[in-house]
Amino acid sequence: MKKIFLLFLIIISLKSFSQSDFSIIPAPVSLTPAEGYFQFDNTTYLLANDFESFKDASSARYLFIQYYQLPIKVATKKIGEGKQILVKYDSTLNIPDEGYELIVTENAITITGKNKGGVSHGLMSLLQLIENPTTRNYKIPCCKIIDYPRFSYRGMHLDCARHFFDVDFIKKYIDYLALYKYNTFHWHLTDDQGWRIEIKQYPKLTEIGAWRNGNMIGHYREQQFDTIRYGGYYTQKEIKEIIKYAEARNITIIPEIEMPGHCLAALASYPDYGCVADTTYEVGKAWGVYPDVFCPKEETFIFLENILSEVIELFPSEYIHIGGDEVEKIRWKNSAFCQQLMKGKNLKDENELQSYFIQRIEKYVNSKGKKLIGWDEILEGGIAPNATIMSWRGEEGGIKAAQQNHFAIMTPSNYCYFDHYQGSPQNEPLAIGGYTPIEKVYSYEPIPAQLSVEEAKYILGAQGNVWTEYIAETYQVEYMAIPRMLALSEVLWSQKEKKDFYDFADRLLLQFELLRRIDCNFSTSIFDIKYKILPAKEDDGLYVELTGLKNFQIAYQFLYPKDESFKIYTTPFKINSTSIIYAHLDHEYYGQGIEFKLKFNRATGKKISLTNPSSNKYSGDGPFTLVNGVDAITWRTWRGNEWLGFEGINCEAIIDLGKEDTISIITVGYLEDKMSWIWIPNSIEIFISDDGKNFTPVNKINSEDIKRNYRNIMIGTDQENPETVNGRFVKIKIENYGIIPSGNPGAGNKAWLFVDEISIE
Ligand code: ACM
Secondary structure (H helix, E strand, C coil): CHHHHHHHHHHHHHHHHHHHHCCCCCCCCEEEEEEEEEECCCCCEEEECCHHHHHHHHHHHHHHHHHHCCCCEEECCCCCCCCEEEEEECCCCCCCCCCEEEEECCCCEEEEECCCCHHHHHHHHHHHHCECHHHCCCEEEEEEEEECCCCCEEEEEEECCCCCCCHHHHHHHHHHHHHCCCCEEEEECEECCEECECCCCCCHHHHCCCEECCCEECCHHHCEECCCCEECCECHHHHHHHHHHHHCCCCEEEEEEEECCCCHHHHHHCHHHCCCCCCCCCCCCCCCCCCCCCCCCHHHHHHHHHHHHHHHHHCCCCEEEEECCCCCCHHHHCCHHHHHHHHHCCCCCHHHHHHHHHHHHHHHHHHCCCEEEEEHHHHCCCCCCCCEEEECCCCHHHHHHHHCCCCEEECCHHHHECCCECCCHHHCCCCCCCECCHHHHHCCCCCCCCCCHHHHCCEEEEEEECCCCCCCCHHHHHHHHCCHHHHHHHHHHCCHHHCCHHHHHHHHHHHHHHHHCCCCCCCCHHHCCEEEEEECCCCCCEEEEEECCCCCCEEEEEEECCCCCCEECCCCEEECCCEEEEEEECCCCCCCCEEEEECCCCCCCCEEEECCCCCCCCCECEHHHHHCCCCHHHCCCCCHHHCEEEECCCEEEEEEEEEEEEECEEEEEECCEHHHCECCCCEEEEEEECCCCCCEEEEEEEHHHHHHHCCEEECCCCCCCCCCEEEEEEEEEECCCCECCCCCCCCCCECEEEEEEEEEC
16 A cells, blocks of 8 residues: 555656646756746846856746736846846856756856856756746755757748838747747748848849738638739848847847748749740749749849849848749740750750759859758759758758768758647648658658768758748737747657657646737647547457547547437547447547548448558558548548559559459549649549459540549449449559649659549449
8 A cells, every 4th residue: 555655646746746746848857856946036136257147047037027027127236135146157167069957056046157058058957947926936956967959950941021010029939939949941932923132232122122012811622712912022221120139049040041042032023033934923922843043144143243242231140041942944945045055054944054053153152151052953953062052852962972072951841840730630731741640740750761971061950941821910920830939849849769749738728828828829729539440350440549639538529320419538449330420528728529430331441552652651541441431532632641642653452352253343532732742633444353363454544534434433334324344352543633734833753742632333
């Protein structure tokens, strides 16, 4: 009995250790709790020992006021008998760069920073440790923390071109970055849909380029527009103010000036720098990729160098980002000038022309004492000699860069794109697509397993990207970025072996309390129930598994067949017929429910195999995803984990119905989302077999039929009266579109084929 009681006590104390007292995100390297509390009173002040720590303390002071209404003073000399929070720098501290030591005793707090940023990071930990703020009885549990980052580059990006966010919000965004120990803000300032940075030598960039005469309504695939003039830009004065604000919070700002693609707003302002003579351009209203790009003429390089000289003058960062992604080559192909230039320079294709373009720009950037960063496309045609790669189309770009001894920053879209959906689409505002829940972000490991220890040193860190095509308002930026950026902060800062999602989730609940105090519109999708459908061993139904945050109960109910009662979920339950289920997490604030339908047909839950596996980026729950009863097409948008994605290859599925059966209609779910490089199939072919070896073709439809019929394949030629065939095995061959044609997003790349539920009637 005593032992059990003791165990109970240990559990309680462990729990309170991780939960209520020490909810720091990102988790520190080492934290040793001690007895007692430091109690704030009206004599408490921040005492700065040196100029650097004075700057850090002064910036942090605003957050103490904002978050807790704690009007704490910053002093450079002792104030009487007041309670001190001493902040100082000590370069001899034996910990890695940006590290700090934080010691809380009942009488005093000391934060010692190793070098730039250290004190600031320590103050952010302190801010997160303040307890019981509801009663103004502010206290901090005694402890000793030794802490430092795992990666030197910890970035968050914000696209201010697709939508424009004002100076106040940019400052607030920088505050969020500082609070979670990021050190870099990647500021996307120019794109097809808007030029947002004042350039004194080229005023038309903002007179014309900062404004568009309409906006997309709904999703890209709907191609609907309004006619509302939209725009805005940052003056150089405002940019200086933001840089200063960021600098005071130890955040470096890397500006991105896009070239040679994503430049329509610049061409609308200065059409001479495109490849088509005597033409005009309009600032982009549609999202996506445009064929118009900068033309690699001498005058274009002078124009771009003049722009970059002002950018370099403004931004103190060692890096300048020049974009380089998604460059359509069609204008270069059709330009006599470009073809002549390629001959003259001995460039074998337009990829090498792109490489020539980037290398010229790099030479200029380097001549000004700066380094160049580009998206991973700049690897194509040969990497510029000193460039750093930002790997976004997966990790391959970063891997290639590191293997060639180039630095890389990882931003693979399937982990680091915070414009993707994060929760159940039925509960989420419209987003670009994808599905990147917080668990996925948290699971990210920036060092790819393929790299050797030496190569891994070239991975500087990672970054979360917030593209804003579908994010028009600042509250929506918060919703998409937070809390996923907290998960990534732990990936980047905390020690790999200490990562524990459920412990993170516990600490996150306390961060939510902090964020609520400043009206941050964070997402609570971490509370969403997740469901997984499992095959029944007996081949006669499905099991439904529900998961949610640990320590909370899940309640569920059948909406169809209707059953008023709620059940508490304990273990996977079996269903044998079409059902609609509603489930929610039992939490006082955030128990937002989800509803899902499981539709039964003859293929549901049956054995299925694939000739080619799907891409590991979109592998759902394996081949079974195609017969699990969840019809992904019924989602308002695509839900990454319910589709199987095939990059450039066909999907060939074989379903074993278990016994010979009569078949008349086969339905295949596929997706069209050209913006995301997802194309409808070229053809779908059906085969039947008795033995699973010898298949007989029974019907084939081509892309015209696919467009017309959408997704049903009738046996026979009469669409009203399908014929029947008998067989046990059904093979469905779904042909990938192939290479994306020019004029489309991702032109020249392999098209994705997205397939979901296959039903057999
Ligand atoms: C990108 O997302 N086009 C870099």
